[in-house]
Amino acid sequence: MTSLRADVVVVGLGAFGSAALWRLAARGVDVVGIERQAIGHAFGSSHGTTRLFRVACMEHPGLTAIARTSLALWTELGERTGETYVRQTGSLNVGAPASRPVTGARRAAGARTTDLSHDELAERFPQYALADDDIAVWDPDAGICYAEPAVRAHVAEAQRLGATVYPHTMVTAIDVRPDGVTVRTPTTSITAEQVVVSTGAWLSKLVPGLPLSPRRTPLFWFQPKDPAAEAFQLRNFPSFIWEFADGRGLWGHGSDEDFLVKVGLDGAERDRDVDPDELDRYIHPRKDIAELSAAIAQHFPELDPEPVKVMPCMVTDSPDGQFLAGRYDERVVIAGGDSGHGFKHCAGLGELLAQITTKETPSTDVSFVDPHRF
Ligand SMILES: Cc1cc2nc3c(=O)[nH]c(=O)nc-3n(C[C@H](O)[C@H](O)[C@H](O)COP(=O)(O)OP(=O)(O)OC[C@H]3O[C@@H](n4cnc5c(N)ncnc54)[C@H](O)[C@@H]3O)c2cc1C
Known part of the structure; x- marks a missing residue:
């Protein structure tokens, strides 16, 4: 020893x-x-490959300062290494006026955000099959980061x-x-x-003794039904969080040369309290994909709802x-x-x-x- x-x-x-x-x-x-x-x-x-990078974080107003420090440190590191760790494309927080993405982004301390009315959102982002009361808060400093x-x-x-x-x-x-x-x-x-x-x-x-619960949460990537369509490229389909009336929601971002369209489902109640050493790393098409595919078919009708790539991953909830x-x-x-x-x-x-x-x-x-x- x-x-x-x-x-x-x-x-x-x-x-x-x-x-x-x-x-x-x-x-x-x-x-x-x-x-x-x-x-x-x-x-x-x-x-x-990537994660959403948001500055107007709905999860807590205090997170804005931490995200800004990440941005500053990654920018400085990137200047030294010549690599990119965060790419600012802006981000949409979508939902009804009382939804968590909309109210949470608005109360993020120190974030500069802009409201988009339903009509502005529909005109600028026709990929979204919006509910009648959906609006958005635009977070211009957001984007994606490279994990x-x-x-x-x-x-x-x-x-x-x-x-x-x-x-x-x-x-x-x-x-x-x-x-x-x-x-x-x-x-x-x-x-x-x-x-x-x-x-x-x-x-x-x-x-x-910590109150933590690891959860099995696969990552999914998709393609547009028309592979030549540009509507789901990152520059036209920046990162987003979208909450539906039933409390579930989708999050994701568009594709670029190095990656496909990434979309995930929030609010699925399963695979909680897993043992990370025993994580089920198989993908089960019915259990893992059906609910997400149905949500995509309903909310992004021009996106092919069958994923082209899936990888196991874990979140640890507090x-x-x-x-x-x-x-x-x-x-x-x-x-x-x-x-x-x-x-x-x-x-x-x-x-x-x-x-x-x-x-x-x-x-x-x-x-x-x-x-x-x-
Ligand atoms: C599907 C999905 C989507 C997500 N989307 C986003 C997003 O869009 N934006 C965002 O900000 N975040 C997102 N997250 C969350 C983000 O990925 C996590 O918050 C982050 O990766 C957690 O990092 P960590 O260091 O806690 O865990 P990890 O990166 O897993 O690091 C823990 C490390 O500890 C090591 N380790 C464990 N036990 C030992 C041991 N006994 N000895 C030595 N080493 C050990 C492990 O091997 C591992 O490398 C997402 C997560 C998932 C799963």
């Missing part, structure tokens, strides 16, 4: 952990990152700044003592001042739909409970986690994601 020392160990290098590792390394912290799989793998929650490239870039940048990274290494235990913490793998033990645990759907396995990110005890900081909307915030959250770990004052209010709020 090899024994090592570090100031901080980050366990789990998906979206949240890779960003925390990068932001800790950027402060000159002696930091080690440990990831069970390859960096940028497809077995957790952070794969599948695996961002995770890989966070880790590469952290290494460039001095972090040590162990991919393909599983943490089997974390021993917390008053004077420090020991992170154990099958071959190595690392003693540190603090540990950041960011193991996504596996968070409760290393920090038992009781109030917000992350659990912050100090758990004197030696342990946690980041998880992504609740299906975390990727866009990961760089900003990584900065906040680094601030919390190094005992700086957080640059924005983080009480709504405090792990002890329940």
Whole structure:
């Protein structure tokens, strides 16, 4: 058994952990990152090419500041690496006037949004088969972000700044003592001042007792019925969230050279409380696809409702739909409970986690994601 020392160990290098590792390394912290799989793998929650990037976030007004920090950090990183991690196309929050996307986007603190009437929406976006009372809030700073490239870039940048990274290494235990913490793998033990645990759907396995529920949520990609039609290209069909009168909804974005039209269904009540080590990675056409295809046929009639690509994935829900990110005890900081909307915030959250770990004052209010709020 090899024994090592570090100031901080980050366990789990998906979206949240890779960003925390990068932001800790950027402060000159002696930091080690440990990831069970390859960096940028497809077995957790952070794969599948793209994610929606929204600034006027309906989930909580306080998220706007975190999304803006992600945007600033990714822009700066992209200038250094020559890669793009976020692409601003604008985004539509669609629904009835009292729907969550419309009211939530309007109350997002500090986001600059524009209202679209039903008629304006119908004229500018004829792809949508709208209900009579559907309107939209346009979020001009929104767009898409590139998931695996961002995770890989966070880790590469952290290494460039001095972090040590162990991919393909599983943490089997974390021993917390008053004077420090020991992170154990099958071959190595690392003693540190603090540990950041960011193991996504596996968070409760290393920090038992958290109110988290991993959910099986495949990713789906589609094509227009007329492959030559331009209506579903990203520039004409930017990212959107659309809530229906029955409380369900669709979200997604258009296609581009590197990816197809991505659409997902919100509000399907199944596959909750799964064990991430036993995740059903088969795709079951009737169970997984039928409800989404029916919703697409009804709401985007020019889109072929049969998906052309499907991949398994997981969301980890918290009781109030917000992350659990912050100090758990004197030696342990946690980041998880992504609740299906975390990727866009990961760089900003990584900065906040680094601030919390190094005992700086957080640059924005983080009480709504405090792990002890329940
Ligand atoms: C279908 C779907 C659509 C989504 N759409 C959006 C969207 O449009 N916009 C958006 O912002 N967000 C979206 N999300 C949410 C976003 O993808 C997640 O919030 C984010 O990926 C969560 O990252 P994470 O770091 O918590 O988890 P992960 O990326 O899974 O990272 C956890 C890591 O910990 C590692 N690990 C686990 N156990 C151990 C161990 N014992 N030792 C070492 N390593 C370990 C895992 O291998 C993994 O790499 C979506 C999610 C899904 C599933």
